[in-house]
Amino acid sequence: MDIELARAWVRAVAVAVEKDRELLSDLDAAIGDGDHGGNLNRGFAAAAEAVAALQPGSVGEVLVKTGTTLVSKVGGASGPLYGSALRAAGKRLTGESADPGEVAAALAAGLEEVRRLGGAQPGDKTMVDAYAPAVEAFTEAAGRGAALAEAAQAAATAAEDGARATEPLQARKGRASYLGERSKGHEDPGAVSTAMIFRALADTAAAAG
Amino acid sequence: MDIELARAWVRAVAVAVEKDRELLSDLDAAIGDGDHGGNLNRGFAAAAEAVAALQPGSVGEVLVKTGTTLVSKVGGASGPLYGSALRAAGKRLTGESADPGEVAAALAAGLEEVRRLGGAQPGDKTMVDAYAPAVEAFTEAAGRGAALAEAAQAAATAAEDGARATEPLQARKGRASYLGERSKGHEDPGAVSTAMIFRALADTAAAAG
Amino acid sequence: MKKFLNSADTYLTDALAGFAAAHPDLAVDLENRVVTRARGAVPGKVGLVSGGGSGHEPLHTGFVGEGMLDAACPGEVFTSPVPDQVVAAVRAADSGAGVVLVVKNYTGDVMNFDLAAELAGDEGVRVETVLVDDDVAVQDSTFTAGRRGTGATLLVEKIAGAAAVRGDSLEAVAEIGRRVNAASRSFAVALTAGTTPEAGRPGFDLPADEIEVGVGIHGEPGRRREKLRPAREIVADMVEAILEDRAPGAGEEVIALVNGLGGTPLSELYLVYGEVARLLGERGVRISRSLVGDYVTSLDMAGCSVTLCGADAELVELWDAPVSTPGLRWGM
Amino acid sequence: MKKFLNSADTYLTDALAGFAAAHPDLAVDLENRVVTRARGAVPGKVGLVSGGGSGHEPLHTGFVGEGMLDAACPGEVFTSPVPDQVVAAVRAADSGAGVVLVVKNYTGDVMNFDLAAELAGDEGVRVETVLVDDDVAVQDSTFTAGRRGTGATLLVEKIAGAAAVRGDSLEAVAEIGRRVNAASRSFAVALTAGTTPEAGRPGFDLPADEIEVGVGIHGEPGRRREKLRPAREIVADMVEAILEDRAPGAGEEVIALVNGLGGTPLSELYLVYGEVARLLGERGVRISRSLVGDYVTSLDMAGCSVTLCGADAELVELWDAPVSTPGLRWGM
């Protein structure tokens, strides 16, 4: 992953969440407060703008800037979580480019941060349920020498599976947990948006060849 | 008309407005505030109770009591109008019974009072549009020697015709006047309830034979 | 109909009982439906009484207290009180200095208050009536019942109440009330109709993209139906209608009231107030005082009214005077 | 969606602009979305700051003023403010005596305020946080995000605000706030869901004869759906749920808040209050103070919450202390 690819990733996420804004908000309306689409759209639109204006010296700077922008624009639960994750990931990528193993470690650091801040376990019906399997798949692929596009592809698929698997779960963190049993039967909006973020990475990496 | 018939009339009106409460309120909802049925039901229920407890010395006492009860229970526009009309009518009937000519004069005095208090002309789309033709028909019938039942029958029919004729009119008095042109196309609730009151008199007189 | 309700028939009594429990400094006669100050009439002060159909809360019951009404008589929902109620309120409010009745201009209210004034007069109470008719949506001609009384009622009650506290005579308090009414104009727009417990469904049906323009506060339809438009356009029409009818005179600033009709969130009312302030600013009209909130409501109707009252220094001073009621409170 | 709105994107800014125009004694930073007192931090006084998603007005912006908050930071509708906003509010509220943050217990609010507290600490401001979690509809266990903060927020802000005016230290103000929260319990019922400008339709669909029991203030569905019943039965369940969780202790009376969620008429709230007063009376619980009205709302949601706060003489005295804000005012 180089600086341009990192920037393109952020742009791709912004495009994806703008397109699927309503879907994300609808998922959130079912078991939360209906703002997840608006939140991410506001945040990633600002982040794409911010990194476009940036003259980064490293891949990490792009991600740190993205994270900082999310923290200062999104609010809600997803703002600090995604923002801090990207900041933590970015801080690990100090070079002008990063190989898949380095990216894997950075993504894992981001996941760590989400779990530290939010205290969610896998199975609690949160973004962790998409993020954790994605990191695992990415790390496994990188470990066996896969290229970025391939590792990202594996991560995206794992994240999508993880998001789908949240549907029958009862939420134990975030707003959805207020619903108790009634939270079952709906996909978690944050897990779905996490899958989108990994899908955007896979597509961007594939396009970059 | 004797004391018992007057009492029976008030009871019959109470029964009629209770049955048609919703109709009257619906008519009022279309061009007013939707309370005409509730208003009259509250008023005539109380009036029927009040005259049942009364030991009247004259026909007029029954009507005065009814009017006083309406004034003190109904509120709104119809309370003072119907109440004052019945009080004015009752004050004219000082005997233990009244012949059709006396009843005609009493009803006319009530109409006078409605017109004095409310200032409505025929054609303004108010209860006057039913009340005025009813008085005219009653007076005409009494004048040619008709019995109470026959005069009341004529009055009820005239009142019903008058009520129906309010439909195309634009209201110039009461709440409906706020609607301007939009008040056209609906019957006036007060005109309809006036017709009910006369219909109740006709039925009561017919039953009394 | 979805309401917190035990039954349509007990609605008013139940609500008044709760009001009584919440406000121990007021006395509520549930039998006669009269709300007064627990301490009784204020010796030497002109009494101020108002009333009307219920469903407009906090009007009128919520405006009983120091600096405003001495007594209120709430009728059935959307139905004026009966004369007996008004007379009872007048008796409670009279300390010998006479009583001013604030009456909204509706056929029923006018007739019932007139009967009451006559009865109270027979009992020896000096009574003056102030008729409120501020709604410019209604043409004031011999062909209508005249303009409705709406938002300006709050201003009349507040300012006349302060004049009574100041020690004004019966005639002077009534005169101030009439001045406020004469200087006030209102216009209302509804997004939905309210539902009375009696009817059980909204007073009128409004499609999801239409509004009623020029509505009153009794669920009656307005002057016309329109497509929903951006707030700035709707408010511009409201302000226009008001100023066309009466522009503030020389030396006048305005007291501006943006009033919620019951079902509209406060944030939207502030948004509307922002438009009002901008529009008046553009025309060089200065707002000296403002009030934003639910004061003269129509049950759960979504919508709002705008009231502008041309006010000189005296009216502003009386407006600023201390008031302490359940619905309006400042300075004490 | 029918709202007084220019566009969903400008809703918050437009409403804040109107708020600013209506309240010249407050300063509104539209850019950073921070509301402060125009005169700035009060020298020597501990600062009190709160914030959260918008759509709950008058909470929190309407509670900035004498005797209550020094600053508020409104987030997007139903979205907690971002740390930058909170930090800006903290800076404005700090006179050197430190700042207490009143935070409603939602994951997002907690994380954003925590980040802000850290940043403010880095700038050398002493910060204490009071977490409000009064909603008994949510089971407080390790398997949930914990109880939501709802109606008690008003009580915490009022009483901690009075403690700050009294001259209490940073730790003491925070301690009073925590005491109020610990003694408060709330429960809410919705008749309809509110509509956010973003979503454009109600947060949940409710048939004409059903209610959501145990709702929060963000349009999320409640714990269960029920058939509409007479108010007395609904309120009995609400009061029961509260008292089961915490009955007033020895020597405690209660401060009772019946709070409208935005779309419910005041008369219905009084009706509910009447039931609450009756039920508490039957159980020998004395209500020392009460408040009925729209204070912690959820846009245009029809419904209400009941909050009971066990209060000793000190809390009642602080409750009674003068307050002058757009949303709450007495004694001055």
Ligand SMILES: Nc1ncnc2c1ncn2[C@@H]1O[C@H](COP(=O)(O)OP(=O)(O)O)[C@@H](O)[C@H]1O
């Ligand atoms: N404690 C937590 N740990 C991890 N993820 C969480 C936690 N709480 C919430 N989330 C995620 O945040 C998402 C909601 O984000 P969003 O709607 O933007 O914020 P909010 O809930 O404040 O409205 C949830 O779907 C969930 O995936």
Ligand SMILES: Nc1ncnc2c1ncn2[C@@H]1O[C@H](COP(=O)(O)OP(=O)(O)O)[C@@H](O)[C@H]1O
């Ligand atoms: N000025 C008036 N003169 C005669 N009748 C009137 C007048 N104003 C109203 N009415 C009658 O009163 C009826 C409405 O009565 P009601 O609904 O009980 O009172 P309100 O209009 O106060 O709600 C109208 O339909 C009309 O017939």
Ligand SMILES: [Mg+2]
């Ligand atoms: Mg959300």
Ligand SMILES: [Mg+2]
């Ligand atoms: Mg009517």
Ligand SMILES: [Mg+2]
């Ligand atoms: Mg009426």
Ligand SMILES: [Mg+2]
């Ligand atoms: Mg949110």
